[in-house]
Amino acid sequence: MSEVMTASQDEQPSSLGGVFIITGTSIGAGMFSLPVLTSNMWFGWAVLFLCVSWYCMYSSALYLLEANQKFKHGVNFDSMTKALLPTSLRILNGLSVMFVSYILVYAYISGGGSMLGHSLQSGLGIELDQSVASFAFAVLLGLIVSFSTKAVDRFTSAMLGGMVITFSIAIFSLLSDANFSLLQPLAEMTERLPYSWAAIPSLMVCFGFHSNIPSLVKYYKKDSAKVVNSIRYGSLLALTIYLIWLLASFTVIGRDGFAAVIAEGGNMGALVSALESTGSGVTLAITLQLFANFAVATSFLGVALGLFDFLTDLLKLDDTLSGRSKTALVTFVPPMIGGVLFPNGFIYAIGYAGFAAAVFALFTPVALAFQARKHLPTTDFLVTGGYTRMAVVMIFSVCVVIFQVLSMMGMLA
Template structure:
């Protein structure tokens, strides 16, 4: 395998495998393992197909063309503004989710180490300050930090799965869905675990290869997260009894509920410590990647990457809105991920299908065309709309939360 192909595969996999993985046990607790597997495979098929649609689109564009430029070219100013808004919405929602969960985890660890209690908001403020210092230091500093943290995260993930495997009980894996709405309520959040589409044009530009190479990188890069997610769900759902886990989440939602369930499950303490370390690493790498993209976006808007004033403005625009959310909603990890799912449905499903639909009407056929025709494009569009409606139904109370 060529170095660039391997690099592209790892870029896609690294973008996908992050803090969204931590939400999976929470949203799948009421589903059971078999239903979870079916749902994850279905979402992988959907998002991989839409990524291949972007590969088809990229044949008609210059190598460094991004999603907003493609939207402006083929969908007009309205398409441009919808894409721009969805992109910022996605980045801000993810940043808010990671600051919320990461701040809470940091406060808990420092409270235990220092023997005096820190509020989650204090942990969030500290995490924001550290992240802002790293991001403002530039892409090279973030890249170095991220490479180290990502490599360590993969090692810890493998170690965690190996430690949990002997404790998995097959009877736990036979649990069934608690109610039909649980399946619908889990879909929007699980979608965020397959969201690499915003970075795909950059990955394809980096490859400088053929369409065949692009397709291979998309398929291989998206398959790695799927396998990791299936192994992760097998480990957690096989370790924790469903009824017990749901009872814990009812009293202690979000990530603290997962940590509490592991702590009280009777497994060796080092397993819980390994899970907490993996959670910290997943949150750190995801937070660095998302905030760097957001910071660079604002630097571009201020048209300067060297001016200290411009960097200060970009830093404030990057961190103040999600910090405000995290301080007001310290339990808002799942809430923010839900909002991110709406933006991701626009960018990863509606936009690729709309672009291909328009291009096939206007341009001559390119060497590569994704199979399926108009009916497949219509299905992708429909899935995107349904996911948005599901998340809106959850927020308005028409659908229950994942664990109730």
């Protein structure tokens, strides 16, 4: 059954740009943290839990859209929670949005600096301190976000075109050297299961595009059909890319090879270097580096755009040059400082983001949709599945929090 009961027919920008924003926001986190984070649980468990995470995050994004449609044009998280949820939950959600968005922006500054430094060193022989590389990466892309959503759309679309080409070439090259026997688990299921529970919060972050939903609702002027298409096809494209990427990474590096990647900090440059060393020829190295740079840049743009619009709504800043400049400072200065002072925090940041993301990306959308159905007029968009689907997403959010707490306490592998 269609998720959209009816849709606006007004002429709007194509859904393709929204698909690219959703995919681009997701894959930067997932592409280069996913193989490292799932290397102990290995292929079978990784595929299963990745698909479960996709379904729950896709559903919660639709609930957020449903609630957002009932408000005036341009409303973001803070205004919705203020209208529908108790003050305590509004504060908790606001802190969660800012924590996750800031920590992901920081993670991508860390990852982007790592890739920029690796690319300059391997391609041009230029040694660039990673703190400097992280700063340059953040300034350049931060200017694009500060300009407009349309600028992010156009830039992301162009980079995703490059990503498709470089990803296809890299995967073909990697799989030509693949050893599929490496997909067989080397440990019993009971030994691998604790790693599966511990990885769930990070797998959820692989589909952490929810801060973009209000931005897309605003961009498409509340055309629910186009926003749904952006969410559905953007997240499915991300899932497909993840599965292919896991297959290639696991059959080329092997489980033992990931130990060395983790020992180097697990950052993007370390993973790409490990993949380069297993292939033949300069083509693989070039395409992997281009793909990695495209991926982290698109992800940075997507998450930063969501944070930018959230802070605009929270701080009640206008859409003028002065207002956007102020929002840009609040958006980018804190994570840039983190990227300069702690340049190798990519994997750690992704892990901690899952804890708070369970609040604003899973719990809050369901709570908002539930309250909106009770207290606000019906609109032309309603998520299918009734309260059963809501319950599934809520249970998953509780599990994410529990597993993250147990992991932080050292009770999970």
